[in-house]
Amino acid sequence: MSTSILLLTAGLAAALSVAGAFKAPRLWLSFVLVAAMASLAAAVGTLAGGGVWELQSGWTIGGERVHFRLDGLSAFFLALLAVIGGTGAVYSQEYWTDAAHPRSAGPGRAWWSAMLTSMGMVLLCANGLHFLIAWELFAVTAFFLITLERRWREVRDAGWLYLGASHAGSLCLFGFFAMLAVRTGSWDLGPMRDRPELAPLFWLALAGFGLKAGLFPLHIWLPSAHANAPSHVSAILSGVAIKMGVYGLVRFSGWLPVPEAGGWVVAVLGVVSAVLGVAFALGQHDLKRLLAYHSVENVGIILIGLGFAMIAAHHGHPAWGALALAGGLLHVWNHGLFKGLLFLGAGSVLHATGTREMSRLGGLWKAMPWTAGCFGLGAAAISALPPLNGFVSEWLVYLGLFDAVNAHDTVAWLAIPAIVLLAMTGALALACFVKVCGIVFLGVPRSRAAESAHECGWRMRGAMLLLSGLCVAIGLVPVVFWPAVQRAVVEWRAVEAGVEAPLMALAGCNVVFAVLAAGAGAALWWHVTRRGIRRAPTWDCGYAAPTARMQYTAGSFAGIITEWFAWILQPARHRRAPEGVFPALARQDEHTPETVLEKVVQPAGSVVMTLSTAVRRLQHGRIQSYIVYLLLGLLVLSVLVFAWASSGSR
Amino acid sequence: MSSNLNLLIGIAMGLNLVALASGRLPSLIRAAAMQGVVIGVLPLLMHSEFHWLVAAVSAGTVVVKGFVIPSLLQRALRAAHIDREMEPLIGFIPSLLLGAAASIGAIGFAGALPLRPEHAGVLLVPGAFATVVCGFLLLMGRTKAISQVCGYLLLENGIFLFGLLLIRSTPLIVEAGILLDLTVAVFVIGIIVDRIQREFDTLDTRKLTALRE
Numbered sequence: 001m002s003t004s005i006l007l008l009t010a011g012l013a014a015a016l017s018v019a020g021a022f023k024a025p026r027l028w029l030s031f032v033l034v035a036a037m038a039s040l041a042a043a044v045g046t047l048a049g050g051g052v053w054e055l056q057s058g059w060t061i062g063g064e065r066v067h068f069r070l071d072g073l074s075a076f077f078l079a080l081l082a083v084i085g086g087t088g089a090v091y092s093q094e095y096w097t098d099a100a101h102p103r104s105a106g107p108g109r110a111w112w113s114a115m116l117t118s119m120g121m122v123l124l125c126a127n128g129l130h131f132l133i134a135w136e137l138f139a140v141t142a143f144f145l146i147t148l149e150r151r152w153r154e155v156r157d158a159g160w161l162y163l164g165a166s167h168a169g170s171l172c173l174f175g176f177f178a179m180l181a182v183r184t185g186s187w188d189l190g191p192m193r194d195r196p197e198l199a200p201l202f203w204l205a206l207a208g209f210g211l212k213a214g215l216f217p218l219h220i221w222l223p224s225a226h227a228n229a230p231s232h233v234s235a236i237l238s239g240v241a242i243k244m245g246v247y248g249l250v251r252f253s254g255w256l257p258v259p260e261a262g263g264w265v266v267a268v269l270g271v272v273s274a275v276l277g278v279a280f281a282l283g284q285h286d287l288k289r290l291l292a293y294h295s296v297e298n299v300g301i302i303l304i305g306l307g308f309a310m311i312a313a314h315h316g317h318p319a320w321g322a323l324a325l326a327g328g329l330l331h332v333w334n335h336g337l338f339k340g341l342l343f344l345g346a347g348s349v350l351h352a353t354g355t356r357e358m359s360r361l362g363g364l365w366k367a368m369p370w371t372a373g374c375f376g377l378g379a380a381a382i383s384a385l386p387p388l389n390g391f392v393s394e395w396l397v398y399l400g401l402f403d404a405v406n407a408h409d410t411v412a413w414l415a416i417p418a419i420v421l422l423a424m425t426g427a428l429a430l431a432c433f434v435k436v437c438g439i440v441f442l443g444v445p446r447s448r449a450a451e452s453a454h455e456c457g458w459r460m461r462g463a464m465l466l467l468s469g470l471c472v473a474i475g476l477v478p479v480v481f482w483p484a485v486q487r488a489v490v491e492w493r494a495v496e497a498g499v500e501a502p503l504m505a506l507a508g509c510n511v512v513f514a515v516l517a518a519g520a521g522a523a524l525w526w527h528v529t530r531r532g533i534r535r536a537p538t539w540d541c542g543y544a545a546p547t548a549r550m551q552y553t554a555g556s557f558a559g560i561i562t563e564w565f566a567w568i569l570q571p572a573r574h575r576r577a578p579e580g581v582f583p584a585l586a587r588q589d590e591h592t593p594e595t596v597l598e599k600v601v602q603p604a605g606s607v608v609m610t611l612s613t614a615v616r617r618l619q620h621g622r623i624q625s626y627i628v629y630l631l632l633g634l635l636v637l638s639v640l641v642f643a644w645a646s647s648g649s650r
Numbered sequence: 651m652s653s654n655l656n657l658l659i660g661i662a663m664g665l666n667l668v669a670l671a672s673g674r675l676p677s678l679i680r681a682a683a684m685q686g687v688v689i690g691v692l693p694l695l696m697h698s699e700f701h702w703l704v705a706a707v708s709a710g711t712v713v714v715k716g717f718v719i720p721s722l723l724q725r726a727l728r729a730a731h732i733d734r735e736m737e738p739l740i741g742f743i744p745s746l747l748l749g750a751a752a753s754i755g756a757i758g759f760a761g762a763l764p765l766r767p768e769h770a771g772v773l774l775v776p777g778a779f780a781t782v783v784c785g786f787l788l789l790m791g792r793t794k795a796i797s798q799v800c801g802y803l804l805l806e807n808g809i810f811l812f813g814l815l816l817i818r819s820t821p822l823i824v825e826a827g828i829l830l831d832l833t834v835a836v837f838v839i840g841i842i843v844d845r846i847q848r849e850f851d852t853l854d855t856r857k858l859t860a861l862r863e
Contacts, residue, residue, distance in 0.1 A: 623798075624739055624790045631786055 003042045003053040003070060007124070010038035014117045021109035028109050029093055032116070036086030039078055039120060046075035047484040054126070062129050064187050069126035072491035073254065076329060076484060077240075077247045078123050080336045083470070084239040085116040088232040091344050091463035094456065095351055096148075096230055104148040108230070111148075115141035115236070122244055128177035128187040135173060135244075139166040139212075142241055146229040158224035161597075165221035169211030173248075176204040180256075191255050191494065199257045205248060206266070213245025215303070216273035219296045220597040223280075226292035227356065231347020234288060238295045239340035243332050246302055250329070253310055254492040260314055267307025267414060271421050273300030278428040279565040282435070282558040283592030287346050287356045290436065291339065294382060297425060298335040302328045304418055305397045308404060311411050313493055318407060322499035324400025325492060326485050331393035333481070334474060338381040338390060341467035345375035348460055349440060352453040358439045358554040360450060365441040367453040372441045374464040379433035381471045384426045387510030387517070389474035394426065396501055428561065435557045443551045475510050478503050555590050562592070570595045652772055655695050659777040662688045662807070663753055666784035669804060670749040671742055674734055675796050679723045682803040685781075686715025689807050692814060711810070714829055719803065719836055723796055726840060732794065740791030752783035774811055781808030799839045806832050 017031030046053060050072075057066040070078070089112060098105040118141055121134035143166075147159035179201055181187045192198065207218070214222040222242070226234045253262065277297030284290035305328020312321020348371040349364060350356055365372035381388035401422070404415040445451040455461075474481055482503055489499050540546045555562075562569055569592050578586035593599075618629070662685050669681040690712035693704045727733070738745070756779035765775060781804055788801030 624793070627786065627789045631790075 003045055004055065006038045006042035006045070007053075007068075007070070010035040010042065010120070011117070013038065014113050014120075017113040018110050021113060022106035025093060025098065025105075025109065028113070029089055032089040032113060033086050035113075035116070036082040036089070040082035040086075042070065043075040043079035043082065044484075046070050047072060047079065047487050050487065062133070064127050064129045066130065067126045067188060068124045069190075070124060072484075072487035073251060074123040074247070076488040077243060077332070078120065079484070080243065080333055081116065081119055081123070081240050083467075084236055084336055084340045085112075087340065087463045087466055088112070088236050088344075091235075091347070091460050092230075092232040094459040095232055095347055101148075108145065108148045108233075111141050111144045112233075112236075115145060115241075119240060119244060123247065126189045128181055128189055130187075131189065132170075132174060132177055136170060138241070138244065139163075139170060142166075142237065145233045146225050146237070148230055148233070149228075152228075154224070155228045158221075158228040162221045162225040165211055165218075169208045169218075169245075172204050172208030172211070176201055176208055176252075179204070189255065193255070193257050193493065196257050199259045199262075202253065202256065202258045202262050205252045205256075206262070209245040209248035209252075210269070211245070212242060213249065213299050213303075214242050214273075214296050215269050215299065216276050216296060217596055217600075219273070219277075220594065220601055222295060223284075223289045223292040223594060226295065226343075227286055227289040231288070231343050231350060234291070234347070235340040235343035238292065238343060239336035242295060242299060243336060246299065246306075246332055249303070250306060250492060253306065258310055258313070263307050263310030263312075263314065264414065265307075266303050266310060267418065270300045270303030270305075270307050271418050273297065273303065274425040275300070275421050275428075276565075276568060278425050278432060279562075279569060280592065280595075282428065282432050282565070283562045283569045283571060285358055285554045285591065287349065287358050287361075287436065287440065288343065289356075290358075290432070291342050291346060294342075294429065294432070295335070295339060297429065298331065298339065298382070301394065301397060301422065301425070302331045302335070304328065304422065305331065305400065308400055308411070308415070308418075309492070311414075312404075315407075315409065315411070317493075317495050318403075319499070320400045320403035320407060322400075322489050322495060323403060323501060324397055326489050326499050326501065327393050327396030327398075327400055329488050330396060330474075330478075330481070330485050331390075334381070334389040334393045334471070337467050337470050337474070338378045338388075341374060341378040341464055341471065342382065344460065344464050344467065345371050345378060348456045348464070349375075349453075351456060351460070353447075353449040355447070355449055358436070360447040361440045362443040362446040362450055362548065362551060363441070364445075364450060364453050368441075368455045370455055370461050371464070372437075374461075374468045375441070376437055377468045377471060379437050381475070383430040383433050385430070387472075387475045387513040389471045389478075391510070392475055392478045392503075392506065394422070395506060397422065399501060431561060432558070435554060439552065439554050439557065444548045446548050446551065472514075476507065476514060478507055478510075568595060570599065655692065656773045658688050658692055658695065659773040659811070662811075663773075663777055663780050666753070666781055666804065667746060667749050669800060670745045670784055670787060673738075673742055675727055675732065675794065676724070678797060678800050679720050679727070682800045682807075683716050683720035685807055686719075686803065687712050689810055690715060692811075696814060710829065714833070715803065715807070719832070722836060722840065723799060727796060730796075732796075737793060738791050738797075739793060740787065745787050745791050748787055749780075749784045752787070753780040756780040756783065769815060774814060778808045778811035781805075781811060784808075795839055799836060802832070802835055802839075 013031045013035035017028045017035065020027035020031060042053075052072075053068075053070040055066075055068040057068075059066045092108070092112065096105055096108055101108070115138060118134050118137035122131065122138055125131040125134050143159055143163045146162055147155055149155050150159065177187070180198065183198060183201075184192065184195070211218045211221075226237055229237060249266070253266075274297050277293050277295070277300055281290050281293035281297065284293060305324040305326075309321040309325035309328070312318055312324070315321070346356070348368065349361065352364070352368060352371075353361060355361065377388070381390040384390040384394040398419065401415045401419045405412045405419070445453075482501075486499055489495070537546060540550075543550075562571060571590050571592050573588070573590045575588045576586055577588075665681050665685040665688065669678055669685070672678045672681060690708055693708045693711075696704075740748070753776075757773075757776040759779060760776040763775065769775060785801050785803070785805030785808055788804060789798055792798060792801065
């Protein structure tokens with residue numbers, strides 16, 4: 001009952017916040033926060049209480065009765081939505097102000113409220129038709145948020161690519177829900193695991209939701225959209241919006257029967273996304289684009305968990321499946337938190353310096369200690385270093401995979417390479433974030449913009465601190481959050497056995513780690529303050545006039561690793577080598593293209609365009625030929641009908 | 651009885667070929683009008699006993715197709731000062747050959763169809779097919795709007811022949827509907843003729859491509 005009141009409050013507050021978005025930013029913020037807190041309370045209540053909240057109203061939309069449902073799984077995602085939505089709203093108050101963006105600040109706030117509401121609707125709707133409506137609203141509102149700065153061409157291109165890709169996904173989902181409705185005779189959604197004929201529909205769901213989630217070959221829209229959106233929008237896109245795709249996959253792999261191969265495909269796609277996501281991230285020079293590729297990687301890790309859980313479902317639900325799923329789901333939260341944090345940090349850097357290009361930054365930690373600290377913490381968390389939250393969830397996935405190996409089943413053939421590649425992913429992610437933190441925050445400023453950087457204000461800082469605090473909390477006391485994960489796992493396919501993990505031991509280790517790290521930090525600080533810092537030039541090969549631009553660049557730092565992946569990254573290199581004894585001008589630049597987009601999707605698209613242009617020549621305006629078309633069409637149809645009739649009569 | 655019927659349908663099929671072969675517009679109109687009169691008489695022959703409804707259909711068809719529409723077309727012709735179809739898209743000889751092939755093909759095709767025994771002996775079905783195809787040939791192969799109207803007339807005559815198969819069950823409504831369609835079509839074409847004439851000083855429908863977008 002209280003859940004109804006809380007959700008109603010959240011809905012009303014979200015609606016009212018739209019009204020205040022244009023003229024009264026503070027009013028908007030307070031309404032958004034009320035909505036976030038109310039929905040967070042509803043989600044926490046459901047996760048803690050254990051019941052399923054359902055509302056079947058007499059109202060109809062599009063001829064279907066309104067049916068809302070909040071269970072452990074949707075509440076799990078709703079909690080993440082509320083946290084990131086509220087935090088991002090606070091952050092945007094300072095980051096995207098009316099003074100700096102007079103034209104887009106007001107609409108940005110309104111679209112923010114609309115997007116949060118539509119994502120909440122996606123989570124709550126238990127009717128296929130309404131799910132589709134909410135999904136479409138969510139896709140469109142995200143488009144308007146991505147293109148807030150639409151006077152720049154690249155922003156418009158990114159928005160257009162996003163819109164196209166997400167509608168390709170929506171098309172698959174229209175097919176999915178329509179065929180589901182045809183085969184079950186109703187648009188109502190709910191558990192229907194005893195209908196094996198529904199299993200093939202899973203492939204449509206995988207394509208539709210996978211596009212939104214940013215699975216490796218389907219991630220084409222993700223980097224440019226995340227890079228070009230305002231940073232608080234990037235945070236919610238990466239933290240929550242792509243998780244809606246994950247939610248769809250988890251939800252419908254739980255409610256519907258899945259084909260036997262489904263779990264294997266999802267797990268393999270997860271491994272591929274994880275490894276290639278981080279490989280592409282290493283090749284990026286644009287801070288936000290790099291973070292976007294890490295989203296591909298982390299979605300991969302989440303899907304490894306889901307894939308193994310789906311394989312386990314076909315093996316009679318052994319414990320390793322539940323463990324892997326628990327790891328994946330906890331990683332949904334964790335990735336939402338630390339990736340939100342990292343994007344907010346990147347936004348703070350962008351706010352202070354006006355550039356996302358890493359090779360123009362450097363030395364920012366002196367000017368922006370809070371941002372540098374929070375970003376560093378997020379970087380450690382995303383690299384799955386203990387004692388932070390990323391370690392906890394990846395550890396659970398590892399546990400699930402190790403137990404799968406121990407099960408001595410065919411699944412071990414997948415689990416062993418998955419473990420190896422997951423470990424490699426973690427190492428590469430660490431290398432990538434060493435690169436980011438080193439290039440952006442350490443060293444000396446490489447450009448005027450980086451020199452004149454300033455720390456952000458309390459609202460941006462507060463938002464980052466809140467997310468950092470949550471990252472630390474999940475790392476140090478995972479036991480507090482564990483029941484929620486258990487609820488979501490049990491809800492997935494109604495597995496009674498539940499899931500157990502030795503979290504107390506892990507938490508103990510993490511606390512010891514944290515104490516040791518704090519001790520080491522304190523000792524270092526004491527050492528530095530007591531003995532002072534000696535400044536001297538680095539060894540410079542005898543060159544007498546080093547400049548700030550002679551520091552390691554992002555490209556050179558990651559050069560060795562990107563060379564390993566050159567077969568898929570296909571880096572574009574332009575080089576003019578120094579010549580002679582006194583070389584005049586020499587240059588080298590290298591950048592990693594959107595390989596999948598430029599080498600696969602665009603050629604395919606141009607083939608389609610050529611064909612369409614050729615077909616368009618049929619429309620020339622000569623009535624005589626149109627009559628020929630009619631006659632030919634009629635002839636073909638009658639031949640078909642005759643063939644049909646004669647084959648039917650035989 | 652049946653031989654009279656077949657004779658008239660044979661004449662109608664011959665008029666198809668005349669229409670396809672005629673390069674002058676007045677003779678084309680005349681061929682279409684004569685065909686209208688010929689098939690207008692057919693309903694009377696199909697029934698041995700006299701029925702006022704059938705007589706009304708017959709008279710209406712003869713008057714509208716044989717006299718009203720042709721005279722409208724003649725007037726349009728005089729107003730536009732044209733006489734010849736100068737540049738047909740399908741030449742006169744090829745369209746004549748195609749029309750002949752279509753007539754033969756129609757007879758063969760009708761033989762393959764599972765017709766009712768009372769329709770199997772007459773040329774009604776093949777005649778209808780041949781006339782429809784010839785109408786289409788005129789529509790596809792000619793550029794002047796007036797020739798196209800004649801194509802529509804032939805097409806409609808073919809459909810009318812099909813309609814005769816059903817005349818006992820649904821006579822008046824079918825025929826009234828078809829006549830209404832045709833009259834509207836002729837009026838529309840008349841307006842188009844007028845417009846093209848004023849705009850481009852010609853009746854060539856190829857000029858209409860400028861309006862495609």
